[in-house]
Amino acid sequence: xxxxxxxxxxxxxxxxxxxxxxxxxxxxxxxxxxxxxxxxxxxxxxxxxxxxxxxxxxxxxxxxxxxxxxxxxxxxxxxxxxxxxxxxxxxxxxxxxxxxxxxxxxxxxxxxxxxxxxxxxxxxxxxxxxxxxxxxxxxxxxxxxxxxxxxxxxxxxxxxxxxxxxx
Numbered sequence: 001x002x003x004x005x006x007x008x009x010x011x012x013x014x015x016x017x018x019x020x021x022x023x024x025x026x027x028x029x030x031x032x033x034x035x036x037x038x039x040x041x042x043x044x045x046x047x048x049x050x051x052x053x054x055x056x057x058x059x060x061x062x063x064x065x066x067x068x069x070x071x072x073x074x075x076x077x078x079x080x081x082x083x084x085x086x087x088x089x090x091x092x093x094x095x096x097x098x099x100x101x102x103x104x105x106x107x108x109x110x111x112x113x114x115x116x117x118x119x120x121x122x123x124x125x126x127x128x129x130x131x132x133x134x135x136x137x138x139x140x141x142x143x144x145x146x147x148x149x150x151x152x153x154x155x156x157x158x159x160x161x162x163x164x165x166x167x
Contacts, residue, residue, distance in 0.1 A: 054154035055092050059084040060146050060161045065132065072164045075139065078132035079163070083146060085127070090120040091151040095129065103143035103162055117148075139167045 061082040064070050073079055083095060098111035115129050142163050148156040 052152070052154050053088045055085055055087040055148040055150055055156040057083060057085055057146060057148060057156050057159040059126075060144070060159050062144070062161065062163050063128070067128070071162065072166060073135040074166050075135055075137040077135045079135055080132050081129045081144075081146065083127050083129070083148075083159075084125070085148065085156075086124050087120065087148075087150065088123055089150060089152075090123060092117040092120060092148050093151050094149050095127075096147045096149070097133075098145045098147075100143040100145070101138065101140060103141040109142075112147075135165055137165055137167070139165050141165075 061069050062071060062073075063080045063082055064073065065078045065080075067080065069082075070079075081095075081097065085092065093116070095115045095117060096112040097115070098108045098113075100107075101109040115131060117127065142165055144161045144163060146159045146161065
């Protein structure tokens with residue numbers, strides 16, 4: 001059996017995202033009356049609870065004041081975070097940043113510090129938080145943990161990034 005072209009795209013998206021996001025405009029049994037039998041989608045005809053779609057952090061980078069990517073900073077410099085995300089509901093609210101020093105210390109040195117997300121216009125995007133972080137030291141390896149919470153309270157997995165601070 002050969003699948004219609006849009007079915008292949010939906011299946012590829014389902015594989016990529018780990019969940020089936022939507023079936024629309026595919027014809028041949030894809031619904032079309034504005035309701036769905038897929039649990040968690042708007043207008044579903046089931047009594048299943050809504051499927052949660054937390055944001056997914058795909059990458060975190062640190063940049064210096066000139067927005068050049070760097071993992072090494074000198075005390076007194078400023079650093080920015082660049083966060084790449086996937087959010088199918090486009091409703092991210094806050095980014096939490098927690099710093100650990102030394103990097104293997106289980107107790108946070110600072111944070112979590114939260115930053116508000118701007119309104120989203122697409123599911124996959126990269127955000128540069130221009131509210132710079134002051135590099136105050138001490139010198140050594142630091143672990144930066146980043147997590148996102150959306151409007152429904154869903155939390156992303158924690159993304160970890162290591163930077164080195166020099167005197």
